[in-house]
Amino acid sequence: MNILQETYTLSNGVKIPKIGLGTWQSKPGDEAYNAVLLALKNGYRHIDTAEGYQNEESVGRAVRDSGIPREEIFITSKLESHIKTYEGAKKAFEETLEKLGFDYLDLFLIHAPWPWSEMGKNCDEGNVEAWKAMEEFYKAGKIRAIGVSNFDPNHIKNILDNTDIVPHVNQIGYFIGLDQSKTIEYCNQKNIFIEAYSPLGIGYLLDNKDIQNVAKKYNKSTAQICIRYLLQKGTAPLPKSTHEHRIIENGDVDFEIAADDMAFLDTIKGDPRRWE
Known part of the structure; x- marks a missing residue:
């Protein structure tokens, strides 16, 4: 079985494909539409979008035009970061749902624990309100799984302490060199699955000589090593591209990185200034 057809199982039994196409910074209109259509044509069955990306309409149209049955495609979207009320x-x-043109979502996430314009702000009360609205849609069958994004352990604990349903997913920036061990360890303890966005470190990892050397050893691209690394960490990477050859390459990761090479990749330190 090709890895694009392989799945993980979330805590509620819902299956999520191991690799998804990220659409952050894919412009609404032809760019996002074509990227999704190309990904689906080449075997992807997991598409990640968000209200904040402003391309939900293009993503939904591509899914419908693909001719692939809706139930065979896993679609994620996200609640905008500044919306912190139940009604909102x-x-x-x-x-x-209206923009995508669907009657249900596979996964819906709170995009961030605070508005992007006020990073670090305490929005505990608002996150609980938003979560309670999502719980209602989940119980009604409108969302198959619900989760959070960019949440640290203290943000997640607030949800656990004040609501009924443990998040099924936490989608975080995670790539070689970025230490997310505390969040991942906490999520593992609570059976919250980790999705990894920006698996290529917003592209800067492609210039990393150490990763390039590992890639040569396996006769793979640097991007393929970055994506495979995250798969072997038990997460679902969400590589983003609008170019067909890269979309194909990013999904062609049916190989194994040896334990000693994984350990070496663990020693690489990222440049946090590049991440910010």
């Missing part, structure tokens, strides 16, 4: 979350979710 309900309205935003209905708008997401």
